Amino acid sequence: MQTRSSTGFNTIPENVAAVVFSHLGDDPRDRVALAQVSKVWRDAEKSDASLPGGSPRALFELGRGLYDAGKRKRAVYWWRRATGDADAICWIGSCYLYGYGVKRDVTKAVEWFERASRCGHAEATYYLAGCYVEGLGVEKNIVKSLELYVKAAELGEKGAAYALGFIYRYGPYARRYAGDASRDNDAFRDVAVNKTEALKWHRVAVELGATYAQDEVDALEAELAAA
CATH class of the missing domain: 1.25.40.10 (Tetratricopeptide repeat domain)
Incomplete structure (x- = not known):
């Protein structure tokens, strides 16, 4: 490699060299070896945030x-x-x-x-x-x-909003309706069914991007309207 000629690696812009560094593997030895080639690579190594x-x-x-x-x-x-x-x-x-x-x-x-x-x-x-x-x-x-x-x-976690809606919709039976056949199906045995609260959280889930919660929203709105 001609690292000192006008056509050698010293003519490579530092920002381009930094991009090359950012795409190297995770073995630090590869970076060290390349940095030893010329000043431009050493400068790129120092500026590469990765x-x-x-x-x-x-x-x-x-x-x-x-x-x-x-x-x-x-x-x-x-x-x-x-x-x-x-x-x-x-x-x-x-x-x-x-x-x-x-x-x-x-x-x-x-x-x-x-x-x-x-x-x-x-x-x-x-x-x-x-x-x-x-x-x-x-x-x-x-x-x-x-x-x-x-x-x-x-904080914006749609899965959490959906979980809350599901828990309040089914209360003690939430895990059973979720298809959970685990050793402990009564995890929410002390949580009372609250369909109004469930609707609130399913609506939040939809707002956060959980489109799959819309079916729950529709069903709960119908149930509460018929009550």
Whole structure:
């Protein structure tokens, strides 16, 4: 490689070089090797936000690309370095919940979901509510789960709004109507049926983009009108 000639790599614009860096694999050795070629690549390495020390958002996106490519262990590696990025924190929790790229550990999953929820992350709050329903990593607490579903819905999580509508529509039998044949079908045994509340949350779900909740809205409006 002629790195010092007028037609060599030193003539490559730094922004173009940075793009090349952003598309390299997750092995830091590849980046180091390319940075050694010439000054322009070294400057690109310093300016590339996807490198360690770059922005937390860029590190999350780097991890997301690896996750989508099936490299989940490497994805978690980079997400751990995306300090403060709520999406990265939530995805680490999800990996612990399902055992993707790490050994499954529901207690750690809850810890990561709690961190992301404190950052105002809607999906993490939704996951955390589910953990309280199932008793995954925490003691079952339906009151707490309902509070978290409300918080998640208020943060914009359509699944949480739909869950609330379903729970209030069927009360103690919510899981049965959801087709849940698990060992514990009475998780919501202390939740009273409240179709007005159910309608409210299903409407919220539709507003948030859960078009599948429209059938529930229509059915509940008809039931309440006939009452």
